[in-house]
Amino acid sequence: MILDSTFLVDVLRGDEDVAGRVEELDERGAPFVSSVTVMELWEGIHLADSTDAERAAVEALLSDLHEFSFDRECAMTAGRINADLVSAGTPVDETDVMIAATALVHDQPVVTRKVDHFERVDGLDVVTY
Numbered sequence: 001m002i003l004d005s006t007f008l009v010d011v012l013r014g015d016e017d018v019a020g021r022v023e024e025l026d027e028r029g030a031p032f033v034s035s036v037t038v039m040e041l042w043e044g045i046h047l048a049d050s051t052d053a054e055r056a057a058v059e060a061l062l063s064d065l066h067e068f069s070f071d072r073e074c075a076m077t078a079g080r081i082n083a084d085l086v087s088a089g090t091p092v093d094e095t096d097v098m099i100a101a102t103a104l105v106h107d108q109p110v111v112t113r114k115v116d117h118f119e120r121v122d123g124l125d126v127v128t129y
Contacts, residue, residue, distance in 0.1 A: 001031045001127065002103045003065065004096075004112035005040040008033070010129075012057055021111065021129040031111070032066045034074075034102040036095055068102050077101035081121055092117040100124050 003025075010018045025031050041062065045055050068074075078094075078101035085091045096114065100121040103110045109125035110118050118126045 006113040036098040
């Protein structure tokens with residue numbers, strides 16, 4: 001499973017809706033993130049002018065996760081997905097397209113609260129909480 005930034009932010013906030021999903025993920029072993037999600041989280045930390053403790057919490061959370069790099073195959077897949085969505089008049093955030101492409105390339109579902117964005121991507125398995 002690839003964890004979207006919405007899920008990870010909810011984990012950091014102690015959101016009760018993610019508690020059950022975290023237990024399920026723990027049973028399956030360490031989940032994955034896209035390198036794009038790492039960028040989103042780190043960008044958020046800097047935009048929010050976070051404390052050292054908040055930055056350390058993000059670093060600790062990320063250290064427990066495996067990471068898929070956004071490589072050329074992911075980029076080409078994302079380009080196709082984005083073109084399809086724009087042509088259909090249903091675009092989504094480009095970072096979500098990049099995460100979706102990473103999931104498709106690595107044959108993984110995406111765990112997210114942004115179901116409406118990720119469901120637009122053909123062939124992508126979306127898990128919500």
